[in-house]
Amino acid sequence: AQKITQTQPGMFVQEKEAVTLDCTYDTSDQSYGLFWYKQPSSGEMIFLIYQGSYDEQNATEGRYSLNFQKARKSANLVISASQLGDSAMYFCALHNRLAFGKGNQVVVIP
């Protein structure tokens, strides 16, 4: 079975600090894509960052970066310099199988 695991409980982060959100996955596919999405309280799903399984470098997108460790099957999201607007649920997704993790709740405090 293909699956995504996000097990961290809700997290409080001080504004301007970095936060790491854990994601591990299980797939037998050789080629796959990992995505992170943000869901603020308003409910929309916002694409943040993508990592391909054959990409040699870790993906970065502004303040978002992916710590991709293929051998460990982990794709952790790092948000640097947290802002109040980063408060949201964050979902890791394995797109080959259209599988989403259960999400990480992040609250940024001033």
Next chain:
Amino acid sequence: DTAVSQTPKYLVTQMGNDKSIKCEQNLGHDTMYWYKQDSKKFLKIMFSYNNKELIINETVPNRFSPKSPDKAHLNLHINSLELGDSAVYFCASSPAGTAGNTIYFGEGSWLTVV
């Protein structure tokens, strides 16, 4: 300008009713999806269509019937609504296939069955 739009955004209805949620994308994508997000925020794929053809149909009651009149539209019809159908339903689209292609989501439709 909304890329993936779905209507209605909020829907409150009684058990046993039949309701539809419409979805349209103007991105020219070949693939469209319906996801269900339950009260615990778990997102689960329900259906996936590619060029109007059903390619993924997860274990979903047959009270749920997707319809794709063309590749820009994927509507979700639900018969005999039950309390457990209360959830947020997300429509989404992507270029052909999923690997390496971002999935663009609609804003969600909040369905409450009373």
